[in-house]
Amino acid sequence: GAGVSQTPSNKVTEKGKYVELRCDPISGHTALYWYRQSLGQGPEFLIYFQGTGAADDSGLPNDRFFAVRPEGSVSTLKIQRTERGDSAVYLCASSSRPNQPQHFGDGTRLSIL
């Protein structure tokens, strides 16, 4: 389809493991965003890319979280030494340019056992 694609849709792993979550934005969208959503809450901003560079990473909770977008298209969110508190739905969104409505993927549900 032409929408934002996120893989995997579900990920279950053990505490302490490393995980990578992938986001494939809408073709031609230069802006890409990562959010995290916990049950009963709204999406919480993590990081925003404009092209290949991280324009705002103020929402990353700590240095265990890292994201890249090396070619300005696909992005990967990386979490090291996962903790149970990292369990959430991780949402990716893209827009044609900043301050335009964001198009969201269906998210990756991450469960840390």
Next chain:
Amino acid sequence: DQQVKQNSPSLSVQEGRISILNCDYTNSMFDYFLWYKKYPAEGPTFLISISSIKDKNEDGRFTVFLNKSAKHLSLHIVPSQPGDSAVYFCAASAEAGKSTFGDGTTLTVKP
């Protein structure tokens, strides 16, 4: 400190009537506001937006009102339909890119 608040976790209305969803914000730097709709197991879908230079924006059955002095916005859905049943998120941005979301209001439209 939550900068965007949706104080009603849920709202139930009868089909055909008006649904009014409310949102309050505290950051006076916010200049762009959006409403998203979310079904279970799906990502949020953009519904309607409004810039701070306007006080009303309308798109079909959906109208968003912005009261900057009160730091309040609302979404009106008229007439409500059962397919409108979903979680509605209010979001705001102060600069290009980053959006701050409320915790959502679950709307149930009864046939």
